[in-house]
Amino acid sequence: MARTVAMFTDVSLCIGCRACQVACKQWNQLEAEEPEWTGTYQNHAHFTDKSYRLVRFFEEKDDKGGLQWNLMSDVCKHCAQAGCLEACPTGAIYRTQYGTVNINQDICNGCRYCVSACPFGVVAFNHDTGRASKCTFCNDRLHNGLGPACAKACPTESIQFGFRDELAAKARKRAEELKKMGYKNAQLYGEDQNGPLGGLNAFFLLLDKPSVYGLPEKPRLPQNNVLVDSLLSIGSALLVGIGAMVAFRERGGKE
Amino acid sequence: MPLLQRADWPLLIDLYFFLAGLAGGAFVIATIAHLLGGERNRSVVRVGYYLALLAVIPCPILLIVDLGVPSRFLHMLVSFKPDPAIGAATINIGPFHIKPFSPMNMGAWALLGFSALAFLAALSVFLEDAKRGRNLSALRTTVGVIGGFFGFFLAAYPGVLLGATARPLFQNGSFLGALFLAVGASTGAAAIALILSLLGQEAGGTVGRLRQIIIPVLLLQAATLALFLLRVGMSGGEGTPQSLALLLSGPYSLIFWVGAVAVGLIVPFVLQIVTRQPGLLAISAVLILVGGFLVKYVIIAAGQVVLS
Ligand code: SF4
Numbered sequence: 388m389a390r391t392v393a394m395f396t397d398v399s400l401c402i403g404c405r406a407c408q409v410a411c412k413q414w415n416q417l418e419a420e421e422p423e424w425t426g427t428y429q430n431h432a433h434f435t436d437k438s439y440r441l442v443r444f445f446e447e448k449d450d451k452g453g454l455q456w457n458l459m460s461d462v463c464k465h466c467a468q469a470g471c472l473e474a475c476p477t478g479a480i481y482r483t484q485y486g487t488v489n490i491n492q493d494i495c496n497g498c499r500y501c502v503s504a505c506p507f508g509v510v511a512f513n514h515d516t517g518r519a520s521k522c523t524f525c526n527d528r529l530h531n532g533l534g535p536a537c538a539k540a541c542p543t544e545s546i547q548f549g550f551r552d553e554l555a556a557k558a559r560k561r562a563e564e565l566k567k568m569g570y571k572n573a574q575l576y577g578e579d580q581n582g583p584l585g586g587l588n589a590f591f592l593l594l595d596k597p598s599v600y601g602l603p604e605k606p607r608l609p610q611n612n613v614l615v616d617s618l619l620s621i622g623s624a625l626l627v628g629i630g631a632m633v634a635f636r637e638r639g640g641k642e
Numbered sequence: 643m644p645l646l647q648r649a650d651w652p653l654l655i656d657l658y659f660f661l662a663g664l665a666g667g668a669f670v671i672a673t674i675a676h677l678l679g680g681e682r683n684r685s686v687v688r689v690g691y692y693l694a695l696l697a698v699i700p701c702p703i704l705l706i707v708d709l710g711v712p713s714r715f716l717h718m719l720v721s722f723k724p725d726p727a728i729g730a731a732t733i734n735i736g737p738f739h740i741k742p743f744s745p746m747n748m749g750a751w752a753l754l755g756f757s758a759l760a761f762l763a764a765l766s767v768f769l770e771d772a773k774r775g776r777n778l779s780a781l782r783t784t785v786g787v788i789g790g791f792f793g794f795f796l797a798a799y800p801g802v803l804l805g806a807t808a809r810p811l812f813q814n815g816s817f818l819g820a821l822f823l824a825v826g827a828s829t830g831a832a833a834i835a836l837i838l839s840l841l842g843q844e845a846g847g848t849v850g851r852l853r854q855i856i857i858p859v860l861l862l863q864a865a866t867l868a869l870f871l872l873r874v875g876m877s878g879g880e881g882t883p884q885s886l887a888l889l890l891s892g893p894y895s896l897i898f899w900v901g902a903v904a905v906g907l908i909v910p911f912v913l914q915i916v917t918r919q920p921g922l923l924a925i926s927a928v929l930i931l932v933g934g935f936l937v938k939y940v941i942i943a944a945g946q947v948v949l950s
């Protein structure tokens with residue numbers, strides 16, 4: 388196992404230029420798509436099978452009645468406990484030696500379970516190939532000692548690439564700085580390896596609470612439900628079994 | 643509100659969940675009827691096992707049509723993986739993989755096992771019918787009991803599968819597996835009763851005995867449905883009020899209240915209680931089948947809507 392790598396997206400530095408989105412498309416040779424009118428500068432509304440990086444534009448009223456623009460370059464979180472990976476029935480989704488999460492296109496059979504299982508709405512279905520696709524953390528670049536294309540392209544270093552432990556320390560420092568500068572709600576999302584999903588290998592520095600950025604406040608691993616749901620199903624099965632046995636039992640030839 | 647992605651599972655999948663549940667339910671009922679006095683319940687055993695086989699045959703076909711390429715279904719069970727890090731508690735045996743925390747993987751195995759056992763059970767009935775003398779009762783007991791466990795699994799796992807997603811309506815419900823199992827049993831029993839009455843074979847109190855299963859199982863269906871809704875409502879999960887509203891008062895409420903609850907559950911239940919008239923009982927059975935399909939359909943449809 389190589390050392391775990393990470394991406395750190397600092398939204399306070401994002402200027403919404405979408406260089407990351409374009410660099411991702413170029414490096415990964417993702418086709419152009421029809422633009423969508425989302426009501427803001429954001430395009431597209433969701434991740435698609437051809438957009439693995441997505442700059443989100445959230446417009447909010449600020450305290451003074453003006454417009455507050457929250458920008459965030461969103462991406463697959465490469466969760467330490469990944470719902471998509473646990474869900475995948477074929478084993479197409481695997482964890483690389485760098486701790487990232489990848490979909491093996493040769494094995495994926497297009498069942499779309501991962502699409503529903505990702506707590507962040509990341510995986511998208513590719514109707515052309517009939518398979519699921521998402522950010523690969525530029526797996527090819529990674530194996531050749533390069534960071535992901537988005538981080539390389541970002542002009543403001545809003546997206547940074549590095550070893551997870553080093554990057555997390557940097558992120559914590561930056562969050563402190565921002566708080567001192569008066570951004571009271573500045574907070575890290577996914578940096579804590581003891582936090583939800585065992586930490587995210589693509590973590591964020593947000594200027595407000597996660598829901599403002601369309602992120603779940605407390606993401607959960609969907610597979611944590613399997614045990615309880617199964618036990619309740621067994622309870623249901625027992626009741627059906629008992630019911631049927633009562634109905635079919637021998638009743639001394641009556642009826 | 644977490645921004646989620648549409649999964650777009652088509653109607654084929656609802657149909658598969660319905661048939662798999664019905665097959666599992668019919669098989670289990672046939673097995674119990676066989677264990678507790680095979681002769682008296684013979685017609686239930688025969689119809690139940692034949693029905694289980696007939697209902698499970700289209701299942702892999704539906705899944706393959708959904709996936710588009712037949713060989714891809716096999717990837718659920720076997721594939722040559724360069725990397726074994728494919729999930730918690732995974733068991734890799736050669737190219738095969740068993741993923742206990744992936745209900746879809748477990749369900750594919752269960753479908754395989756159940757199909758084989760349903761075939762054997764139906765074959766045993768067929769052979770016994772063909773050459774009267776031979777008694778295959780002991781074989782059928784083994785096949786029936788093992789297949790019964792698979793049948794329960796097949797009926798319940800789609801609910802557990804949905805529960806293990808990030809959809810607010812599914813993820814916070816806990817009782818979907820239990821509900822789907824009850825629906826499998828009610829639709830299985832109703833289908834057996836319907837076929838027996840169409841064949842005019844409801845002699846010897848079989849329909850009465852089936853009634854005694856249908857009534858408590860419908861109660862279980864109602865209870866697990868109510869518990870599911872309560873659990874979602876009280877979970878406090880993000881997005882649950884909105885998803886619940888879609889089902890209970892929004893665009894899906896008509897199908898839910900009228901189709902799945904009134905026509906598909908309450909009316910057939912009342913009919914089972916108040917009447918013994920074969921025609922009305924047959925109508926009740928049809929309504930149970932309709933209700934069983936609709937309750938699965940409407941929950942899956944409402945849960946898949948992307949909230950914003
Ligand atoms: S963000 Fe979604 S797609 Fe990415 S690793 Fe986590 S669960 Fe998988």
Ligand code: SF4
Pocket residue numbers: 474475476477478479480490494495496497498499500501502518519
């Ligand atoms: S769509 Fe492909 S990657 Fe996603 S769960 Fe199914 S087989 Fe796995």
